[in-house]
Amino acid sequence: MLQYIALLRGINVSGQKIIKMDALKAMFESMPFHHVRTYIQSGNVMFDAAETDAEQLRASIEDMLKQALGYAVPVIVRSLTELEEAIRVCPFEVSQLREGEKVYVTFLAQPPALEAIQKLESYRNEVDDFQVRGKDVYVLCRGNYGRSQFSNTFLEKKLGAAATTRNWDTVLKLAEISRD
Known part of the structure; x- marks a missing residue:
């Protein structure tokens, strides 16, 4: 199993x-x-x-x-x-987050095309940061996720893949529960 x-x-x-x-x-x-x-x-x-x-x-x-x-x-x-691999390769130092900062992981149905990732790069800004790693997009939100440009819907459209997003605490909890 x-x-x-x-x-x-x-x-x-x-x-x-x-x-x-x-x-x-x-x-x-x-x-x-x-x-x-x-x-x-x-x-x-x-x-x-x-x-x-x-x-x-x-x-x-x-x-x-x-x-x-x-x-x-x-x-x-x-x-x-x-x-567990997605947790291990998180590009953001979660233990070093400043007050108000949170990490989210957008899980994609399939890896995005290189061209889509390159186009997404043009949306970089000083407010939030992101990294695409395989079928996962890590978003460092420096404000309210509800106002982040890198919402689930935005990432789905720009990367051409079905997706769903979870906050870092939930990702960790899912791994913990799954191990039990």
Whole structure:
């Protein structure tokens, strides 16, 4: 069995696409998954599965959610190993953040094209910083994330990939829960 984290995009945000976590857990338990756990209301599901193809898992989860909910929910799947690597290679020294600074990770469905990353570079500014590493974009937010130029939607459009964003504390907690 491999350990995975499914990150659902756009649920329980501003009263839209409300999914109770106990119902979400039950949906995942109806699949060939084991040891299903959820974390907070933003759509984080940890589970074990025999399947080794994360893309196949993503497609199966999205199909199941569409059937159960009646609408599409984009899903990003990472193995625990991939999540731990994303934590390890964070380009920002999280322990050295100044007051008001926070790190976010935008998880992409696939690595962006080099041209898209180069175009994204033109949006650099003094307010927030970012680094693209494989299928992850790290955003150092020096203000309110809600006002950051590097929002999830902005990064999806500029990089041409489905994405979902989590704050650093949540990323660490997902890895911790997955290890248990």
